[in-house]
Amino acid sequence: MVLDEKDNRNVWEKIGDYFSANSIWMKWYCTGCGAIELPPTMTSRYDMERLGMGPMATPRQADVLLITGYLSTKTLRRVIYSYEQMNSPRFIVAFGSCTINGGIYYDSYATIGRLDKYLPVDLYIAGCMPRPEVVMNGFNELIKMIKKGQAKGWKHYQENYEWYKKNQLDSLGEVIIKDEFHE
């Protein structure tokens, strides 16, 4: 992401970003194996609530879409759908190496390699698995970025919507709907 842009927010936006930074509600998209690292992050050992973070039930309520691990092309559609249901400002945190380059599935025909091509990722937490410490560290980074107004993935997505859409369509191909349960 572009990190070195000038800070041209007004006061209200700065205050808003302060609130956003200190109250991060996440929608966990846990199709990959990374989900196992989240319960310890949440519970008494690491207690993410200290930072005002917490899981939420639906993308409408959430600020952060947390994608834990590999995405098959089939689930990618769902992730995009979820992301588009979220309200701005919204952020994406990609979790684990699979989201960076495909990880151990780098040569699979069924998974995507780089999430960045399809959705604007604000922050990667690398590792296979990233341990809770790393996760917490990563979120600290995200909080800082939001405070500074540098987590602008959602704006980027709006601006380069055609590019993202093209990549998404290329990857997904045509979907033929047969009935409610078969596509």
Next chain:
Amino acid sequence: MNVMSFVYGFLVLLGVFVFQTTLTGLNRKVTARLQKRYGARWYQQFLDIFKALRKDSTSHGWVFDFGVIMALGGIMATVIFIPVAGFEAFPGLDNIFVISYLLAVGMLGMAMSAAGSGNPWASIGVARALTNMLAYDVPLMIVIFTLIFAFDSSSLSEIAALQQGMGILGWNAFRMPLGGIVAVIALLGMLGKKPFDSFIAPTEIASGPMVEYGGKHLGFMFILHEFMTFIEVSIILSLFFGGGATIWEYMLKYAVLYTFMNIISGVMPRFKIDQAVKYFYRVPLAMAIVQGLVVIFTGLGVTLWF
């Protein structure tokens, strides 16, 4: 009814919001401590609400917006009627029936808006919430009915005043112990605390009525929740724990009662909705009826025990 009443009313709203939101934040910490966590900052609840208000939002049509406004409007009107330590912005309107039914306006608005989102989970959540309401309200209303019969008044402030000045044993919770227990259990249900929180089960039905809310709608829901909590705890506080002679006493008692509710809830599992109904219609209902019969036929509890 003059302009000052409205100013007072507005101030009450503001004060209640600050007080209750702070208390909620503190209670998040209490819950965290129960779970051996450090917990959120005491002002976290404010951050959450303001952040939600700050965000963009999605709307599913006019009823989705209208319901939210109606809900918050109704609830705020109810808050204005709640007597706090004898103070009322609109004197004389603290009738228990008015309050409990005006509260229903807010609930109806919320239910309407939720169902208006078009999400079936919201409808399921509302269905559960209404069922839950039917479960806890009947025992509670019977106890309240008993109080009205006993004290010949349906005014919250009057009933609260009647309990003051006799020490702790003058509270209705001690004069009518069964009724007091029912009230506390019903309060858990009213607050939607565990074990009676199946209507907002986050993973089962995606937080039920809240499923489609985001941004300012969600912020409204949070504010509404704070107000609603205040109303519910205040009703029970005034009716069974003597209200408060001064504002400080009131706030202290309130904080204790609310925290107590939270602590109970913190160690509870969750009832399925039909289990909740069965439970309320078995134990608390029987207790409420026994209490009612005792008061009506023996007069025991109308005056002090000793």
Next chain:
Amino acid sequence: MINPVFMIAIPLILAFLSLVAARIKKWLLLSGVLINIAILFFLEKGETVIGGFKPPFGINLILDNYSMVGLALAGLLLLAGVVLSLDKADKYSTVLLTALAGINGMLLTGDLFNLFIFMEITIISAYILSTAGKKPEYSFNYLVIGSIGSVFYLAGLVVFYSLTGTLNMADLAAQNLSMGTPELLVPLFLIFTAFAIEAKLIPFGGWVKGVYGNSNRLTGALFASVYASTVLFVFGRVFNEVFALSGAVQTIIVLIGVVTFAFGEAAAFRQVKMRRILLYSSIGQSGLAAALFALGLIFPAVLLVISNAVSKFIMFSITGKLREIYKTDDYTDLKGVFFSNKLTGIAFSISAMSLIGLPLFFGFYAKLNALTALFNGGNWFIPAVILLFAIVEGAYFIRLLIALWAPGKEGEIADKSHAVGEIRIFNIKKSILVFILSLVILAAGLIPDLAGKLISSDSGFMGGDGPAFTMSQLKGGE
């Protein structure tokens, strides 16, 4: 002024003529019933002695208010029946004329033995008419049971004659017999049995199911209206004027009447064939009328008989015709049949509602009078039974009406596409005739006081009470 004897003589003469001149018998029949009506209003009131011997030795005819009403009712309904079903009546011209003579005789006579003769004439004509159903075994059944009744009646008369030496009604009444004694009980029971059989009272009326159940539009209408009302009229006279009932006998007869009413209505409730419904309803109604007669409540009973006769006439006529057209009288197969026969349907509905006793119709006035009279007599049990089974009666009639009017699947709105056929039940003239007849019920229901006055001139019958209830009494009268 015309001698009442002509009421009997003219039909008899015409009946003989119709045997001779078979070609014009239809016209003879028509003129017979018409003349019957015409001379009715010019008859000489009071007692007419026949044959020169003074009663109690000779035979006399009595034309009072009571027999006048009976004559008018029977005559008019017979006329209507003949006009409505002239094609069917043609074949039975002789029989019907004889029956008319018999019926007039029954209503007029002042002598119990003479009554027997006229009754035999009438019943035999009924036997013959019942063969129109083409089920000989039912006619035979009727014949057997009817004959038993005749024999019983005769036997009863014999005993009475041997005890009192007279069979003249007025004379017997003057003897003021005490009905409590066992030796009188048996002959009384014998006579009662004869009437009970004809009046279809439970448990005597076993023949009804076959005969009424297989009637056509002529015979059904006549049986249920003309014959039934005549028998009840005579029943009323015999058990009020001749034998004043009291004590246990009265209780038993009333009980039989009430039980007949209740059981008849219950039996009608479970029927799906329209003729069966009507026949059991007839049984019920005549049970009620008999009970009222036995209690001495003549005016309400007469009202009830009249209202029942007119209604049953209309309903049996329509049912018979329906059966002719659709070969069935099961109302579940006749759904929506009134859609294309609105006039007929309205007539049928008015008759049925009058029978139930719904207000605005004549039956209501009859029912109200009966109830008032019963309550005035300090009786609350019979009204309770009447009202209880009025619910049952209403239930099956309304069910019938609904089925005949509104076809349609359950769960869909009533729709004409589900209606049975579009055949006209009656042609336009006959429909209007039936409709006018039903309007009489409606009109009499709307102005019941006038109707009541017309019937009894306010004085009641045979020294009994007049109307127990009048509408004018509502207006601050009493």
Next chain:
Amino acid sequence: MNLTIILAVTVVLAVVSFFITRLNKKAGGFLTVIASLFAFVGLFLLKGSIGGEFSIFYFSFKITMVGWYFALIMVLAYSMTSFFNPFWMDKMMYPGSYNFMYLLSMAGTIGMFFAKDFITLFIFWETVVWSSTFIIQLGKSRKASYVYYVVSAIGSMATLFAIMMAYSVSGTFVISEAFAGLSGGAAIAVFFTFILSGLAKIGIFPFHVWLPAAHGNAPHTFSPVLSGGLVKMGAFIAFLSVTAFPAYEIFSGMFKVMGTPFPIYFLMALGAISIIVGTLMAIKQEDAKKLLAYSSVANGGYILIGILMLDQVGFAGGMMHLVNHAVASAAAFLAIAAVAYRTGTTKMSEMGGMIHRMPVTYIVYLVAIISMAGIPPMGGFVSKWLIFQGLADKGMLFLAAAAFFGSIGSFMYVFRPLSAVFLGQTFTRDLKKKEVGFFMMLPMLILTALSILAGVFPNTILRVITEIQASVGISPVTLAENTIVTVNGYLDAFRVFIVFGFGFTIAFVIFIVRRKSKKVELMDTYTSAEFIHTRELLHYSSKFYAPFERLYDKAPDTMKLYKKIAVKIGELGNLTESLFYGHKPEKTVFWVMITGIFVVIIGGVV
């Protein structure tokens, strides 16, 4: 204004409309509108001649305050509903007779409320019964009409019995004097039989079976009248049975429950049972009209309890609930009828999201159910509040428990059509549907306005009720300017409304200053990121309260009781047939002999 003119004109117009409908269906429908509006205006003007007496034919009428009050409610329901008539004529099998019966039954109700004597009352009552029976059969079920008639007949026959019995004692049918001189067992018998028709009409348990059948299946244009109007006839009988039949005085020596004589308390308990039964059954209905019908059962319970209390507060509540329920339930039924006019169904599982197509109808329904559930600021709240106060005053714990149950349960059932019919996903079939025309909208809007007015200025109605209370000799409910005062507290509905408006304004301002929300399509909802393409599948409407319904799905059906009785009567009929009416003469001969022997034995004994 002269009552006889009103009656005569409505009856004449009824006949005229019958013939006009044969010429032009729509014109006949409009004639019912004119006739019923005429009757409404006429009745309104009749207030000037309260206390006067009129007579026509043999009927005599006395204009009383209570009669006027009832008649006005009734004709309001009739006249508002009549606006729908012209649009449904094509769907009727017998449009002419529908219009005729519609106006005839209206005339019947008017006459009934003003009757001076019981026979007049009964004649008009039964006229209403049979004419409405013939209307109901035109709807979706023939059986419904049958059930309606039978239950009504049970009631009216019992009442006729009571009238006659009272007459045999007092010798008069005049309402105010007919019950004089009754005492002891006769008084109890008369009381219970007399009120039976009232119970049957209000739909009190166990006579409530006709309501779901008839309301649910009657033509859509008649259900509002049934629920908003005809049910209230029963309340009139209940009213008479505590005032004309001074039950409290006659039974004053009897065993008392909470200060109420046992027979009256028993009836109140029946009212309480109907509240519970009505509520529970309404919750599990799948058809919107049946649901509303059961809600009428529950509300009938409130009305009965209120009226039977005959005191300062509860009675006023019961009387006021009459008008509130009439207005609300007529509006709700009309709203459902409007939806049915567009979609052709009233099944909740076959509709959804109609709010986006018919917003005005939605508002009408919303206000109606708020009033029905007794939520401020609508009229229903005030009347329920009064009833609660009355119950609390007397300490009737169990009745109050039922009342609370019904009140909270009503949130559940009124919300169901709201959610299933109006909210949620719009079905593909209905995407192009339009709002109903202005002529149909008008009565709904009037009723909505009335609901709100009754809630904001309840004293307008309560002033009439105080006059009624004064006329029957009980102390009237205390009214200040805008305030209703009771022993247990007072209510200022207007101020409640203002404060509610204040709260609403604040919320609205907060909402409006925040950034405008992005409008999304209804199908764009959270589905766990699953793609759903069928609107109908994304709509939760059938078995709405399934977990709760499960708790009482084995509850016995009252209809079974009636069916059992019907079977028993049929069996009696069977027995009669087989015992006495065979095709064999031997049978009759046998019975003749048996009876003969029996008679002889009896004769011998006696």
